[in-house]
Amino acid sequence: MPLDSTHIIFWASDGKFYGNSLWIEKDFKNEKVYIKVVLKENPLISKEFTMYIKKKPDDEKLKTSEELLKEMENKSKKNKRKN
Numbered sequence: 001m002p003l004d005s006t007h008i009i010f011w012a013s014d015g016k017f018y019g020n021s022l023w024i025e026k027d028f029k030n031e032k033v034y035i036k037v038v039l040k041e042n043p044l045i046s047k048e049f050t051m052y053i054k055k056k057p058d059d060e061k062l063k064t065s066e067e068l069l070k071e072m073e074n075k076s077k078k079n080k081r082k083n
Contacts (some may be wrong), residue, residue, distance in 0.1 A: 003039075011036040028053060 003020075010017040013034040015024040024033065032052045039045040063071070 007040055009038045009040060011038075022051075024053065031055075 005017070005019050010020065012022055014028065014030060015022050015033060022033070030053070032050050034048070035051055036046060036048045
């Protein structure tokens with residue numbers, strides 16, 4: 001059963017939870033946030049963990065499907081030549 005804010009209490013050292021999404025300010029300088037979740041029905045059931053914050057932009061160019069397929073074909077041709 002999926003759990004959301006109707007079943008769980010969410011807490012974070014920084015940022016703010018809206019439902020089960022944690023929103024962090026753009027100018028956040030720390031490298032991690034401490035998260036704690038507690039089951040509303042039974043507060044003895046809880047989980048604590050550290051979530052590291054990605055700092056680098058998403059500007060990496062990913063290969064297209066065609067580039068990946070071509071790369072796989074070239075690798076298989078090389079492997080056949082070796083055998």
